[in-house]
Amino acid sequence: MEPLPVVWFIAIAVLWTGYLLLEGFDLGVGMHMIFSTRSERDRRVMLNTIGPVWDGNEVWLITAGAAMFAAFPAWYAALFSTLYVPLTITLIGLIIRAVGIEYRGKLHTERWRTLWTWMIGLGSLIVAFCVGAALALTSTGLPLDANGDRVGGPFVWLTLPAVLGGLAVVGFALLHSATFLGLKADGPVRERAGRFAGRWAPLCLVPAAAWAILVQVERGGSPLSWTFLALAVVAAVAGWIAARVRREGFAFLGFAGFGLFGVAAIFAGMFPLVLPSTVDAAFDLTVWNAANGPYTLGVMTVVAAVSLPVILLYQAWSYWIFRKRVTPGMIPEVHIVLPAVLRAR
Numbered sequence: 001m002e003p004l005p006v007v008w009f010i011a012i013a014v015l016w017t018g019y020l021l022l023e024g025f026d027l028g029v030g031m032h033m034i035f036s037t038r039s040e041r042d043r044r045v046m047l048n049t050i051g052p053v054w055d056g057n058e059v060w061l062i063t064a065g066a067a068m069f070a071a072f073p074a075w076y077a078a079l080f081s082t083l084y085v086p087l088t089i090t091l092i093g094l095i096i097r098a099v100g101i102e103y104r105g106k107l108h109t110e111r112w113r114t115l116w117t118w119m120i121g122l123g124s125l126i127v128a129f130c131v132g133a134a135l136a137l138t139s140t141g142l143p144l145d146a147n148g149d150r151v152g153g154p155f156v157w158l159t160l161p162a163v164l165g166g167l168a169v170v171g172f173a174l175l176h177s178a179t180f181l182g183l184k185a186d187g188p189v190r191e192r193a194g195r196f197a198g199r200w201a202p203l204c205l206v207p208a209a210a211w212a213i214l215v216q217v218e219r220g221g222s223p224l225s226w227t228f229l230a231l232a233v234v235a236a237v238a239g240w241i242a243a244r245v246r247r248e249g250f251a252f253l254g255f256a257g258f259g260l261f262g263v264a265a266i267f268a269g270m271f272p273l274v275l276p277s278t279v280d281a282a283f284d285l286t287v288w289n290a291a292n293g294p295y296t297l298g299v300m301t302v303v304a305a306v307s308l309p310v311i312l313l314y315q316a317w318s319y320w321i322f323r324k325r326v327t328p329g330m331i332p333e334v335h336i337v338l339p340a341v342l343r344a345r
Contacts, residue, residue, distance in 0.1 A: 019060035028177020030124030097123025136165020141276035
């Protein structure tokens with residue numbers, strides 16, 4: 001039994017976990033900008049909490065996809081070719097969200113700001129739902145034939161597990177971002193985020209818990225995966241209790257722990273499968289038959305061992321630099337800034 005395919009399966013699980021934990025609160029903040037407040041200053045406070053880090057967090061998505069492509073090309077090819085439609089929608093969501101963040105403050109009119117606020121919120125919702133749907137399908141199965149090709153039409157992926165996974169990531173992002181805003185913002189934003197986390201935590205986490213349980217039941221589970229699931233439940237309860245008494249740091253850690261152990265339970269529960277086939281179990285893609293050659297995996301391991309610690313240190317440093325709360329008093333009044341070329345005239 002070659003150890004490197006297992007190592008890279010674990011590495012990809014870690015990358016997806018990092019994406020859901022870090023980009024999760026970014027996406028949630030974008031959604032909160034739509035319905036949590038109508039105050040322009042509060043929306044700017046929200047946007048400034050993620051301003052220094054949101055684009056860096058998206059790197060985890062790119063890295064997770066690239067690792068799947070390089071380490072398990074059959075997994076990548078079957079999953080991404082079957083999910084052309086939702087992945088295209090995801091790309092559109094990423095684009096309009098990024099453009100919204102960059103363009104929202106470029107013009108001082110109510111219509112302009114409202115347009116890009118909705119683009120940020122809807123883009124965040126689309127990305128969260130589609131990523132959750134894709135991850136749910138890779139853990140529960142897609143209709144694949146012996147060649148790893150899709151059986152059925154372009155919307156054959158739109159199943160109950162896909163909807164469950166989409167709702168799971170949306171709910172987790174909303175809750176995770178509420179505890180993040182409780183740590184990073186002050187004033188009305190902090191108060192509303194605290195009330196949201198204390199009141200809506202169970203409802204937000206039900207789809208994710210159902211997804212994790214579904215994987216255990218369908219795949220038989222293992223002592224390790226059930227242990228991870230139990231730890232996820234304990235972390236969720238601890239986070240909810242902390243949110244109810246407004247212990248913001250413990251609430252953030254509790255719900256982050258739920259995300260960490262929940263993803264671990266899903267990946268441990270589906271191992272050694274990477275993409276089950278709902279057509280015939282003989283067509284399942286596993287860690288062994290979907291992996292690249294030993295030489296490629298060996299080179300990737302060396303590169304990752306050198307580069308990954310540097311990336312983690314740099315990202316940790318950026319979070320440390322921007323660790324202080326964003327308060328309403330830090331947000332300046334809206335004003336026109338002329339480009340340097342015009343000021344020179």
